[in-house]
Amino acid sequence: MLPVLYSFRRCPYAMRSRYALAELNVYVYLREVVLKSKPPELLLLGGRSTVPQLIDLDGARYPESLDIIFWALARAGDKQKADELWPADSQKRHRIMSWVTYNDHFFKYWLDRYKYADRHPERSEAYYRGRGAVFLSRLEKRLENRVFIAGEARSLADIAIFPFIRQFAAVNPKWFDLSEYTNVKRWLAYFVNSDRFISVVMAKHPAWHAGQENTLYPAT
Ligand SMILES: N[C@@H](CCC(=O)N[C@@H](CS)C(=O)NCC(=O)O)C(=O)O
CATH class of the missing domain: 1.20.1050.10 (Glutathione S-transferase Yfyf (Class Pi); Chain A, domain 2)
Known part of the structure; x- marks a missing residue:
């Protein structure tokens, strides 16, 4: 199991979160969202349904791109890289x-x-x-x-x-x-x-729906 990241490929907020996750090698399951028809699983969380949005394994929710970046910084295996970025x-x-x-x-x-x-x-x-x-x-x-x-x-x-x-x-x-x-x-x-x-942050993923195989991000 991994935390889940609801994302939208072209969203600049999602892009910066995905870039940080990729840079820091912090893994999530990516769920690509179509903004016009958001998945019920995202809507059912209630409150904010903007992307990016990260749901940690303990259910903690990060509905702000900057919070997702700080979340990733705290979990980075490469502390030197994390110190460089922050x-x-x-x-x-x-x-x-x-x-x-x-x-x-x-x-x-x-x-x-x-x-x-x-x-x-x-x-x-x-x-x-x-x-x-x-x-x-x-x-x-x-x-x-x-x-x-x-x-x-x-x-x-x-x-x-x-x-x-x-x-x-x-x-x-x-x-x-x-x-x-x-x-x-x-x-x-x-x-x-x-x-x-080009090949990680902006890689194309089909819109997510429940039951679909997990998409590991960043892809190895
Ligand atoms: N402050 C938020 C902004 C996120 C945001 O506005 N995302 C847009 C896409 S770029 C969105 O989800 N729009 C759909 C909506 O507002 O329902 C962040 O930093 O994550």
Whole structure:
């Protein structure tokens, strides 16, 4: 038996959780959810039915992607890797979390409007892109003399943020390719072109239904 992860392949929150699980080699049974027809087993849990959502063996429930990442960090066999992603230094932790908070509570807002500009006709797509690009500019500056957000090593900040930048870039890939965000492009490419991302995190799984054979994640 393993904990269960309800996930949706294209969801950036689920992506960051899956990336952390894969990076830390923490195993779960993955249940791919179709958001328009969520499985009754997820709905019957009551309350939040967003994905990602992790149900531990003792029934404890983690309905937030960041909590799933912290859950995985606490269970990682490779403590050095866990320390690298979430360094003990409190100042570093604070900095990492402030980047993640900015992403989740500011950038995401503009990303949604940029992505679905037709649903928000009060402003133009270019306007929403400009508001979102404020974050890209900050990131660009941060990555000027650092490989990753917290320095030379990957941290929780990179893992938690790159799926959202990937979405932003994908709204208009031509615009992103031609943009001046050279460091952001290099940083994003590192994650999205990695074998781990392509063949593990983004591997396709059929929608889960009860009785189906368990899908081990990360796949070995
Ligand atoms: N704060 C949550 C957000 C999760 C979330 O919004 N997931 C979306 C998919 S990307 C979802 O489940 N939407 C369907 C719904 O809200 O019912 C997290 O960090 O996990």
